[in-house]
Amino acid sequence: MERCGWVTEDQVYLDYHDHEWGRPMKDDRELFELLCLEGAQAGLSWLTILKRRKQYKEAFDQFDPSTIAGYSDEKIEELLQNEGIIRNRLKIRSVVKNAKAYQAVVEQYGSFSSYIWSFVDNQPIINHWTCLSEVPSQTEESRMMSREMKKDGFSFVGPTICYAYMQSAGLVNDHLTGCFCYQEVNQLIEKGEFR
16 A cells, blocks of 8 residues: 655554545644644654644643633643643743634634635645655745734744645645545545545
């Protein structure tokens, strides 16, 4: 079974690639969780974050934005002692900042999903990469997303993080054309089946 070239033999990575990565996501809370995890990943490997995802969910109240937006300085200090997550003050504070920004865009757009999907005109971009070296680290869409999200109060949303986010949330199908998931994801897009 052929997969994208970035996948290792680690079962956590295999499961993530085969069942989550690149499949269009519309659930607000899941989109928020993914944004927070992408920010936590900055400078690290995605596998490092995936292996800590359960601990992150527990530490950050299942990524409930309304709860996180109310975190006190004491709560942040508590999180800095949590060995199950990346204990970086800027990254932890960014989750709180992003929860507040999330609330503001939901008020304006009706849902976080509507806001996020507006960056691709509500339609996933289907790419046709045949090898890993063709896949960009950022695109014009991710640069625009980054600019707008920063303007709207989000942090840890540079153009490269935004593109990784777009890939994982299925705003783009960046599975390689030879990967068994490529056609599966295209079929989900055609049927409008988003998770």
